[in-house]
Amino acid sequence: MKRAPFQACALACERGGRRLFEGVDFALSEGEALWLSGANGSGKTSLLRLLAGLGLPAEGEVCWRGKPVRELREDYHRHVLYCGHAAGVKDDLSAWENVVYGAALSGRRVSRGQAEAALARAGLDHVAMLPAHALSQGQRRRVALARLYLDPLPPLLLLDEPFTALDAQAVQALCERLAAHLDGGGMAVYTTHQAHSLRPQRLQRLDLDQLAAGHGDQQAWRTDQLSAPSRAAGVSAQARARPAAHVQGARP
Numbered sequence: 001m002k003r004a005p006f007q008a009c010a011l012a013c014e015r016g017g018r019r020l021f022e023g024v025d026f027a028l029s030e031g032e033a034l035w036l037s038g039a040n041g042s043g044k045t046s047l048l049r050l051l052a053g054l055g056l057p058a059e060g061e062v063c064w065r066g067k068p069v070r071e072l073r074e075d076y077h078r079h080v081l082y083c084g085h086a087a088g089v090k091d092d093l094s095a096w097e098n099v100v101y102g103a104a105l106s107g108r109r110v111s112r113g114q115a116e117a118a119l120a121r122a123g124l125d126h127v128a129m130l131p132a133h134a135l136s137q138g139q140r141r142r143v144a145l146a147r148l149y150l151d152p153l154p155p156l157l158l159l160d161e162p163f164t165a166l167d168a169q170a171v172q173a174l175c176e177r178l179a180a181h182l183d184g185g186g187m188a189v190y191t192t193h194q195a196h197s198l199r200p201q202r203l204q205r206l207d208l209d210q211l212a213a214g215h216g217d218q219q220a221w222r223t224d225q226l227s228a229p230s231r232a233a234g235v236s237a238q239a240r241a242r243p244a245a246h247v248q249g250a251r252p
């Protein structure tokens with residue numbers, strides 16, 4: 001059987017001397033999305049950062065195409081686009097310079113023309129020249145997300161609250177962009193507390209609250225609870241014996 005390109009095995013995370021979660025397992029294949037859910041402080045951002053290779057797990061391994069990402073380093077990072085929770089834009093740089101700078105941080109060379117085209121696709125062509133400090137919060141967020149409108153996208157997107165501070169039109173545009181990415185065989189892991197219209201054909205859900213509550217061993221419940229359309233669409237569900245992640249097919 002073909003191995004899923006992106007896998008997490010028995011991941012555990014500790015922050016500030018406290019164990020946030022353990023036993024996180026999933027396997028993500030081409031065209032699949034994973035929705036991380038859980039209450040504020042449950043560890044979604046911490047998990048995304050581990051998946052991005054920005055920290056080391058207390059236990060377990062994140063693997064890309066069968067190899068641990070801690071060994072692959074740059075060879076992993078060029079396959080990944082991580083968009084963090086904060087806007088992360090530089091006040092003194094213009095919008096287009098921020099796109100170039102943000103791409104450079106992830107090892108990608110982007111011309112001014114490419115940056116302006118991405119901003120236009122993000123609905124920000126009229127502010128491309130403005131310094132970031134002159135932009136609204138929503139516009140700053142859209143500048144940070146403009147990297148998602150650069151072509152080609154790397155196969156794996158890791159998105160922390162991508163819809164925060166966006167207006168309805170921008171949320172819709174981003175959903176369409178992500179759907180096209182998944183339809184083209186890309187993968188995405190994302191967190192959101194917000195209503196949105198992203199309806200991937202194949203979606204897994206990992207709920208850190210359920211995991212903390214020790215509901216990780218209910219494999220039969222999970223597979224049985226998949227809705228008929230979800231099953232037909234090939235939503236996958238999997239688990240290990242406890243402790244294990246609460247991964248289930250889901251419809252947001």
Ligand SMILES: Nc1ncnc2c1ncn2[C@@H]1O[C@H](COP(=O)(O)OP(=O)(O)OP(=O)(O)O)[C@@H](O)[C@H]1O
Binds near residue numbers: 015039
């Ligand atoms: N640098 C740090 N040092 C110590 N503790 C931290 C650090 N960063 C986060 N934490 C703690 O880890 C826990 C999980 O934080 P995290 O940001 O991963 O949660 P989250 O699920 O993404 O929350 P939210 O939904 O509010 O964004 C919190 O209790 C937080 O206080």
